[in-house]
Amino acid sequence: MPRTRPRFAIRMRVAAVAVSLSAALGGCALLADVTTPTTESDERATGEVASITDGDTLRLVVNGEELRVRLTGIDTPELRESECFADEARDALAALAPVGSRIAFEYDDERRDQYDRELMYLYAADGTFINLALVEGGYARELHYSPNYHYRDQIESAEAAAQAAAAGLWGACS
Known part of the structure; x- marks a missing residue:
């Protein structure tokens, strides 16, 4: 298997976690941006x-x-x-x-x-x-x-x- 595949999988997991956190925090992120x-x-x-x-x-x-x-x-x-x-x-x-x-x-x-x-x-x-x-x-x-x-x-x-x-x-x- 090419070496890039594990990196791609890791990037996908990181992206999934980031999206999940963003959704979970919802409006909190907006407050954090302001303050x-x-x-x-x-x-x-x-x-x-x-x-x-x-x-x-x-x-x-x-x-x-x-x-x-x-x-x-x-x-x-x-x-x-x-x-x-x-x-x-x-x-x-x-x-x-x-x-x-x-x-x-x-x-x-x-x-x-x-x-x-x-x-x-x-x-x-x-x-x-x-x-x-x-x-x-x-x-x-x-x-x-x-x-x-x-x-x-x-x-x-x-x-x-x-x-x-x-x-x-x-x-x-x-």
């Missing part, structure tokens, strides 16, 4: 979500160590101060990064804030850029932490679109 950064790293570190603190803060277990994580580039209403849409923002983060799920993360230039929390961009298993998705849904505002500007343009654009659509806090809070 995936244009400059993304091929390999990111991962951790397991231990708990959700509020809409922009969670605890993540990485290599056996529990880290306090602040999502960089965004700000959500504060639960402690009972700000409008704080509960919804926390629930949105919990839906995007459920406790027990594995999520990927990356740092920008500055890795910690003044409260010694890790500043991270987070990604769900399906590729959804969580920080951006929260802004797109109107659960968060853009807030850059100098010098962390890597996705600032995307986050600012998402905020403008959410404001224009009166999405989330932009429609519910005055």
Whole structure:
């Protein structure tokens, strides 16, 4: 038999798996396209979500160590101060990064804030850029932490679109 035949069979299997995954994921692929950064790293570190603190803060277990994580580039209403849409923002983060799920993360230039929390961009298993998705849904505002500007343009654009659509806090809070 010619050598190309096994390669052809492998290619056909790979294509079949790709088609099956595309069909199974359906609309998820569309969301991932919208919320995936244009400059993304091929390999990111991962951790397991231990708990959700509020809409922009969670605890993540990485290599056996529990880290306090602040999502960089965004700000959500504060639960402690009972700000409008704080509960919804926390629930949105919990839906995007459920406790027990594995999520990927990356740092920008500055890795910690003044409260010694890790500043991270987070990604769900399906590729959804969580920080951006929260802004797109109107659960968060853009807030850059100098010098962390890597996705600032995307986050600012998402905020403008959410404001224009009166999405989330932009429609519910005055």
